[in-house]
Amino acid sequence: MTSRQLRLLRGAAASSIATIIAAVSHTIGGGAPPHPLLVIxxxxxxxxxxxxxxxxxxxMxxxxxxxxxxxxxxxxxxxxLGATAAPTVSAGHHHVMTLDPLTSTxxxxxxxxxxxxxAAALTIALLWRGEQLMRIIARWVHALLRTRMPRLHADWPVPASFAITARNAITSLLTGDISRRGPPVFSRG
Structure with a gap:
């Protein structure tokens, strides 16, 4: 993976994690849950x-x-973006919002x-150690799969190459069950 691809992957992960945690914290804090398409x-x-x-x-x-x-x-x-109706001020709502044509407070x-x-503290923690944690998990899965794979023994037959196997299969398909045995051909001379 190139450094540019790794940087874009880090950015996509950071953006996704930050957006999801911000949406959840916004809802827990008393705000209206944002639409899933807005989060995406x-x-x-x-x-x-x-x-x-x-x-x-x-x-850091x-x-x-x-x-x-x-x-x-x-x-x-x-x-x-989540507000679809005209702004209202109520005692139970978490903020006071005024929408003017040019500004919104x-x-x-x-x-x-x-x-x-x-949410910010959780996002920082996940992003700061998240890549390291993912690398540890990947190494663990790789080691686990490596121990579960069967080992080839020296006395086991080695399969033929693909080219030889394909040539033999094509030859047997073309010739079928044609037998070349028969009486000798006499030439009349």
Missing amino acids: ALSVFLSPLAALLVGRTPG ARLSAAVVVSQTVFHVLFVV VTPDAGMLGAHVV
């Missing part, structure tokens, strides 16, 4: 940006800053803010 669209569209932010070698400071900014962006997008309450902070 955000995950796909933010993958290149996540690849750019993660970089070649992810650092860059990763933390990117996750905190993304949690803020996710909250605003979930509220703005979203202020989370303590529960929503806490849910997004927990």
Whole structure:
């Protein structure tokens, strides 16, 4: 895998994990659950940006800053894009929202803010050690499969090459059960 492919894979994983955790935390914090298509669209569209932010070698400071900014962006997008009706202010709702033609202001309450902070911490932990954990799991599965595979013994016959096997199969199909035995042919001379 090239470094560019690895970087894009890291970005896609970071985007997917961050988006799903942000959507769950937003719902737990008291917000309306975002539509699954919105979650998928955000995950796909933010993958290149996540690849750019993660970089070649992810650092804790860059990763933390990117996750905190993304949690803020996710909250605003979930509220703005998830709102289909006219804005209302109610006592039980988690934020006060005013929609003007050009601006939208979203202020989370303590529960929503806490849910997004927990989501940010969980996302940072998963992304920081996730790749290392995946490599450990892959090595474990590879070692497990290697021990379960049967071993070839030296006295077992080695199968013929594919070319020889294919040539013999084609020859037997073309000639069928034709027997070449018979009386000798006399030439009349």
